[in-house]
Amino acid sequence: MTILLAAGSLVAGLLFLVKGADLFVGAAEGLALRLGWSPAVIGAVVVGFGTSLPELVTSAVAALDGQPDLAIGNAAGSNVANLLLILGVAALVAPLRGTGPGPGRDIAIAAGSGLLLVALAASGELGLIDGLVLLAVLIAAVVWQVASARGGPLEVAVEVAGGPLVVRIIVGLGGVVVGARLLVWGATEIAFELGVPTIVIGSVLVAVGTSLPELATAIASARRGQTELLIGNLIGSNAFNALGVVAVAALVGVARDDILLVDGAAMSVVAAAGAVTAVLGAMLWRRPRLGRVGGAVLVALYVASVPLLLAVS
Numbered sequence: 001m002t003i004l005l006a007a008g009s010l011v012a013g014l015l016f017l018v019k020g021a022d023l024f025v026g027a028a029e030g031l032a033l034r035l036g037w038s039p040a041v042i043g044a045v046v047v048g049f050g051t052s053l054p055e056l057v058t059s060a061v062a063a064l065d066g067q068p069d070l071a072i073g074n075a076a077g078s079n080v081a082n083l084l085l086i087l088g089v090a091a092l093v094a095p096l097r098g099t100g101p102g103p104g105r106d107i108a109i110a111a112g113s114g115l116l117l118v119a120l121a122a123s124g125e126l127g128l129i130d131g132l133v134l135l136a137v138l139i140a141a142v143v144w145q146v147a148s149a150r151g152g153p154l155e156v157a158v159e160v161a162g163g164p165l166v167v168r169i170i171v172g173l174g175g176v177v178v179g180a181r182l183l184v185w186g187a188t189e190i191a192f193e194l195g196v197p198t199i200v201i202g203s204v205l206v207a208v209g210t211s212l213p214e215l216a217t218a219i220a221s222a223r224r225g226q227t228e229l230l231i232g233n234l235i236g237s238n239a240f241n242a243l244g245v246v247a248v249a250a251l252v253g254v255a256r257d258d259i260l261l262v263d264g265a266a267m268s269v270v271a272a273a274g275a276v277t278a279v280l281g282a283m284l285w286r287r288p289r290l291g292r293v294g295g296a297v298l299v300a301l302y303v304a305s306v307p308l309l310l311a312v313s
Contacts, residue, residue, distance in 0.1 A: 010187055017179035021175075027168040054179065067202075071260065076270045080207070083277060109239050
């Protein structure tokens with residue numbers, strides 16, 4: 001009975017997360033468009049960061065509950081899923097044919113973020129200083145991205161933020177928070193009942209679940225031929241996961257007098273996420289294109305990574 005309740009909680013949590021994130025991202029994207037931001041910046045900052053809200057809240061709740069493997073696995077596992085599973089599925093739906101220059105700056109930020117997280121996590125724990133460093137780099141990256149956007153006057157932002165938009169943002173955030181709580185409890189109970197390592201649940205099941213907003217956005221962008229927006233979304237999401245999500249989880253752990261421990265299995269996921277971001281980033285640097293064969297290879301690599309994770313857990 002417990003495992004049935006846990007499965008129901010997990011499914012309900014995913015539904016709340018996806019719908020809440022969808023409401024929030026739609027409102028935020030509308031605001032950015034009204035302000036005249038470029039598609040690349042909207043993809044990397046607004047959509048990329050917005051679709052990472054499920055990872056952010058889920059990892060924070062996991063850290064609050066004393067589940068470091070779930071917190072780390074969710075963030076790093078989502079990055080692997082973004083660039084192998086989701087990018088691969090998007091290319092299978094519609095080959096990606098970017099017409100503009102490669103998102104070099106966004107890729108540099110994401111790859112650098114992943115490598116920074118690997119360096120910090122190599123000590124076996126993430127504490128106050130680590131969290132603050134990651135947060136500071138995230139703020140610098142956001143400022144850099146937004147400064148490059150063609151923004152409108154402040155009065156426009158105030159006008160757009162009125163009425164239904166605020167309601168959608170509040171309801172969306174509320175759905176994400178409720179969904180994260182249900183998801184973490186369900187995932188933890190399933191791991192306990194089945195004897196599956198928490199890192200596996202976090203980096204595969206929860207990571208894919210919290211990446212559903214990215215998947216939906218990626219498929220929609222692929223069908224519309226919006227390659228730059230699609231890649232910007234996934235790259236921006238990876239940067240936010242490596243910096244913001246892990247930073248918040250680490251700081252939440254410190255707040256409850258519990259350093260966020262990174263064991264061998266969790267470090268493997270973190271290292272894999274950093275390597276995937278760096279390698280695929282280099283491939284897409286100047287030529288943001290990916291055909292169906294390449295997409296199939298990425299999906300196959302993701303499927304192959306799951307048993308490898310089980311082996312090191």
